[in-house]
Amino acid sequence: MARRRGNGRQGERTGQESSGDIPVITRTEDLATFCERARRAPFVTLDTEFLRERTYYAQLCLVQMALPEEMAAGGPDAVIIDPIAGNLDLAPLWALLADENVVKVLHAARQDVEIFHTRGGVIPKPLFDTQVAAMVCGFGEQVGYETLVRKIAGASIDKTSRFTDWSRRPLTEAQLRYALADVTHLRQIYRHLSSCLQESGREEWVREEMAVLTDPATYEPVPGEMWKKIRTRTTTPAFLAAVRELARFREEYARRKNIPRGRVFKDDALLELASVKPQSEADLARTRLLQREARRGEIAKGILAAIRRAAETPPEDRPRLEKAQEREQKNPALADLLRVLLKARAEEAGVAQKLIATSADLDALAAGRRDVPALQGWRLEAFGKAALELIEGRIALAVDGQRVRTVPLEDGKDD
Numbered sequence: 001m002a003r004r005r006g007n008g009r010q011g012e013r014t015g016q017e018s019s020g021d022i023p024v025i026t027r028t029e030d031l032a033t034f035c036e037r038a039r040r041a042p043f044v045t046l047d048t049e050f051l052r053e054r055t056y057y058a059q060l061c062l063v064q065m066a067l068p069e070e071m072a073a074g075g076p077d078a079v080i081i082d083p084i085a086g087n088l089d090l091a092p093l094w095a096l097l098a099d100e101n102v103v104k105v106l107h108a109a110r111q112d113v114e115i116f117h118t119r120g121g122v123i124p125k126p127l128f129d130t131q132v133a134a135m136v137c138g139f140g141e142q143v144g145y146e147t148l149v150r151k152i153a154g155a156s157i158d159k160t161s162r163f164t165d166w167s168r169r170p171l172t173e174a175q176l177r178y179a180l181a182d183v184t185h186l187r188q189i190y191r192h193l194s195s196c197l198q199e200s201g202r203e204e205w206v207r208e209e210m211a212v213l214t215d216p217a218t219y220e221p222v223p224g225e226m227w228k229k230i231r232t233r234t235t236t237p238a239f240l241a242a243v244r245e246l247a248r249f250r251e252e253y254a255r256r257k258n259i260p261r262g263r264v265f266k267d268d269a270l271l272e273l274a275s276v277k278p279q280s281e282a283d284l285a286r287t288r289l290l291q292r293e294a295r296r297g298e299i300a301k302g303i304l305a306a307i308r309r310a311a312e313t314p315p316e317d318r319p320r321l322e323k324a325q326e327r328e329q330k331n332p333a334l335a336d337l338l339r340v341l342l343k344a345r346a347e348e349a350g351v352a353q354k355l356i357a358t359s360a361d362l363d364a365l366a367a368g369r370r371d372v373p374a375l376q377g378w379r380l381e382a383f384g385k386a387a388l389e390l391i392e393g394r395i396a397l398a399v400d401g402q403r404v405r406t407v408p409l410e411d412g413k414d415d
Contacts, residue, residue, distance in 0.1 A: 022176045023076040026086040034065075034079055035092040041067045043103035044096070045186035046124070048112045049166040049179055056254045056261070058115050061166035063093065066183040078184050080176060085169055094120040105190045107131050107145045107182075114219045123214050130186065132209045133193040136202050138350035145182065152192045153185045205378040209355075223251040227319065230267050234275070237318035238310070242274035244319050245306035253302055265294050265303075277307050335366035340397055341390055344404040345383045356383050365391065 025031050038044050049062040066078035083090060097104060097116055104124035106112050108131045117123050134143045139151070149155050161178035164171075171179075197203045212218060227244040234240075250264045265273070269289040278284050284295040284303065294300060339362055346353040357374035364372050365387055375384040386406060389395040395406045 021076075022173070022180060023079040024085075024176065025079050025081045026088060028087075028089040028092070031081060031088065031090070032092040034075070035096040037071065037074055038065065038067055038096050039099050039102055041071055041102060043068065043105055043128070043190065045105045045183040045190065046112065047106060047179070047182040047186070048115055049164075050111070050115055051165070051167050052260070054260070056258045057118050058111065059167060060115050060119055062179055063090075064179050064183045066180075066187055068187060078180055080179055082171075084167065090120060094122045097122045097124040100125050103128055105130065105186055107148070107186060107189075108142075109213055110218075113213055117216060117219045123216060123219075125214050127210045127214050128190060128194075128206070129210065129213060130189050130193055132213075132355070133197060133206050135352035135355040136205050137193055137196040137200070139352075141352045141354050145186075148189045149181075149185045153188045155185055157181050157185075202378075208377045221251065223248040223255075226251045230270065232271055232274075235321050237315065237320055239274055240320070241313045241318040242277060242307060242310040243270065245310040245313075246270050246273055246303065249302045249306040253299065264299060265290055269294075273303060273307070274310075277311070278304065279307070280304070331366045334391065335362050337390060337397060338362040338365055338387055340404060341386060341406070342383060344397075344406075345386060349382055351382065357387075 025034060045066045047064045048060060049064075050058040050060050052058040060083055063081040063083070064078070065081065069077055071077055081090075081093065082088065094116075096102065097120070103126050105128045106124075107129065109127060109129040113123055113127070130145075130148065131143060134148055135141065139148065146157050146159075149157055158174070158178060158181075161172075161175045164175050164178075166175075197206060224244065227240065227247040230243060230247060232239075232243065247270065250261055250270065254261045254264050266289070269287070269291070272287055272289045276283070276287065278287065281296055281300050281304075284290060284300050287295070294303070339359075342353055342357055342362065346356055349356075356379055357372075361372045361374045365374065373379060374387065386395065390397070390406070393409060395408055398405055398407045
């Protein structure tokens with residue numbers, strides 16, 4: 001285990017006491033020893049540093065991990081794992097993440113979990129995301145880690161290393177301190193939020209949210225479904241078929257070459273291609289938004305093949321927007337009432353509005369759809385039932401001072 005010598009000022013900069021040593025694990029045997037200790041802990045806090053600007057899959061640069069402070073007597077209670085320096089086998093870490101006897105605590109865990117899944121083939125369980133828990137506990141919309149450190153731990157974090165290139169070596173002491181602070185304060189935050197959830201009886205709410213984050217399908221995009229993420233005003237089946245095939249090719253090519261999707265071609269270029277439907281490389285050369293390197297070679301062949309597949313798709317197999325989606329803006333007044341109800345219910349419950357329902361959910365409800373998350377699980381109790389009663393005319397909204405409340409209507413009619 002390599003150790004980077006500190007200057008004793010970590011407490012001054014991050015609010016945490018420190019002996020001045022920052023343990024950096026670069027050998028497999030040291031990682032195995034630490035992970036074995038971690039498997040005897042009730043929980044561990046985790047974070048990663050990574051780069052993905054130049055690759056499809058994120059490049060893992062560091063893993064930070066901390067044990068409960070009371071385990072410090074047996075060795076370091078917080079370490080940095082460096083998978084770039086040396087020849088480090090991360091198998092002990094993957095085994096720890098798979099150990100369901102240890103709670104894995106992360107903040108805004110989605111990208112970290114994706115890295116663990118793609119790099120190690122494992123998804124940490126049980127998982128506790130402090131950002132989600134904070135939204136349930138009334139800390140606002142998608143609250144940041146630094147805010148929780150300040151409000152719960154009463155500390156501050158030195159932000160000077162925020163935009164570090166974590167793939168470069170050697171790392172400075174300031175960079176290591178910054179990285180380690182992402183997991184040391186997380187212990188106190190976890191304990192505080194766990195207590196809050198237990199007192200409010202909302203532990204199950206967070207467990208439901210973790211089911212999505214621990215589902216492998218969350219991290220395995222389907223190439224044939226990627227077109228649905230592209231915003232377009234044109235909705236004709238022939239156009240959407242071209243968008244679907246182009247998006248499919250781009251996803252498969254980017255994944256195979258391990259490059260970002262935007263390096264193949266960007267969304268605006270994809271929409272231009274779906275509109276003009278080039279038939280040759282000469283046609284590609286005349287496109288306005290396509291990058292020069294995509295106008296020839298393997299990418300160009302893939303684009304032309306995608307356009308041909310779209311043209312050959314039988315009319316009945318071309319994508320269409322669901323009829324309910326086309327109707328979603330036809331009752332804006334009802335959608336506005338649902339927004340008022342959501343705000344009132346969220347304030348009453350002390351839960352972030354966006355965690356309960358999105359604007360898309362409300363528009364879908366106003367359009368008549370019932371297959372939305374706001375009508376499932378804990379959201380049904382917190383908001384969904386009242387939303388349906390409002391839609392069906394069984395309740396109305398009234399203003400009582402500064403508060404909006406619901407009023408029951410007899411027989412669903414306002415007399």
